[in-house]
Amino acid sequence: MKNQQNIVKIFIFLSVLLIVFFVLNVSLGSVSIPLDDIIYILLGNTEIKESWQTIILNFRLPKALMAIMVGSGLAISGLLMQTLFRNPLAGPFVLGISSGASLGVALLILGTTIFGGSLLALSFSNWALPIAASLGSFLVLSAVIIAANKVRNTMSILIIGLMFGSLTAAVISVLSYFSEASKIQQFVFWSFGSLSNLSWQELQIFTILYLVGIFSCFSIIKPLNSFLLGENYAKSLGINIKKSRNLILLITSILTGVITAFCGPIAFIGLAIPHIARMLFSTSNHKILLPASAIIGAIVLLICDSIAQLPMSEFTLPINAVTSIFGAPIVIWLLIRKRKIFV
């Protein structure tokens, strides 16, 4: 079949792109290191300058790996939400995960002004932010899922998620209003998103949770594809709607939850990448769309991160701004060209 050959070709092309941008990402930074030395270091050669090895292995490599995992994880989460809600505007954050994480972090950083110093001690620990973010997203997500199980209509879950988002945003506004400028600045910096500053130990925990989420996706290929016909047809094909729905929500929350906890809310990727994958492969089959979204998400976040480092300078732009500034126009252009938008 001609179609199948095309699909394989696009996947090979994307894999090459992924490797190219991975190496490029590692080679960019405030200290310039020759490309061949970088490749030697990545291949395990220990005869290169030690400071270079430290820069590559302890800073740039974890960050590039994070970019790949965060990009693919968010793209997959976005795809799951768009299929579940049959809504092209759904993204990984519609379940209130990012608002929950923001609330947790806001309480930690901004709350210290209001609730006194008891929380202050905590905020110095390296783990404080991810823990606060996880707790926050877990609480809001649980509330959304409990509410979701009380309604039969899947669309209502979308609205419930958005409402919880508004609620937490309101709480954060109130907290900000009573906080000092320096605290607000600290919170704003978190909300910019960041792929760096992760130790190998944190990376390990992140990777385990990420892999759990990714491998669980295999179990929902069937329900995802049947949802393309609507819930009634899916049910007539033997799919347990409630179970599948909860499984999809669970996988999304693991992936998005862990990403938001460690990297902050990273916008755009989750919403836009699935659309790019659908347009590129012109299919709705999740057996193709899941790996396609993952690999495109990884590539795009690697590119965005490379741009964010502002090559040849010592500045780093917030990753969240870069993903949107460069991503949004591309999606708009793609949509105008293709005219039709699918879920």
Place this chain on the structure above:
Amino acid sequence: MIDSSKHIVLETKNLAIGYPHKKSQIVVTSNINISLEKGKLISVLGKNGIGKSTFLRTISKVQKPLEGSVLINNKNLTNFQDNELATTMSLVLTERLPESQLTVFELIALGRQPYTNWIDKLSDNDIEKINTAIEQTEIEHLTQKRFYELSDGQLQRVLIARALAQDTPIIILDEPTAHLDLHNTIKIFTLLKELVTKTNKTIIMSSHQVNLTIQLADTIVLFKEKNVLADSPKELIKANAFDDLFSSSIINFDKNLEQFIINT
């Protein structure tokens, strides 16, 4: 051994259908006692709002009966597991499909889901069943098209092919000719009739095409104000069952022509 020509595939006992509403119930129709034979084209007739769709939804387990029971091959519908039901009956619904880029082939292939493995891989047997369904509905020329490119008549054939690929002894169709012109309506009717004779499946459909149904259906389930009857068109005509179907003075049933005509 049960005589296969008289095999009862679907039976309802004191069935009441309708919707739960807050703490009470809205009963649409009650006391439905019918038994339907295997290998027939069965058409559900009745005026708007009398409960045809509710009936189809109830016998396909989309909604629960308010009272009584539905037996499929002598087994209570409530005891069917999800996958068991999916291999027993397939559906063709009136609802619009959500927008997607599915091709006709992929759409029909989704009918094989009850049989495929955990990552939905199609076996040779699955492909064969899909191709048979495509042949039977004569849509070979459409398979590589996207389903949103099809006309209503073509889409209906594709949806029937999907139900056939699901390879179930029972197929239930909710108003399969709702958006079709007369020509396509007759084509769908004759296709269903053919499928019944060729495959010995039981096809249950609802329709507003009274005149066509009387000519083509083997059995008619007639929803009337007071009761629900199920019999062959001939017997129902003999029993004057159609006379008060619409309880209206505008149209009348003409027994000799075997169809409704407008009063002039």
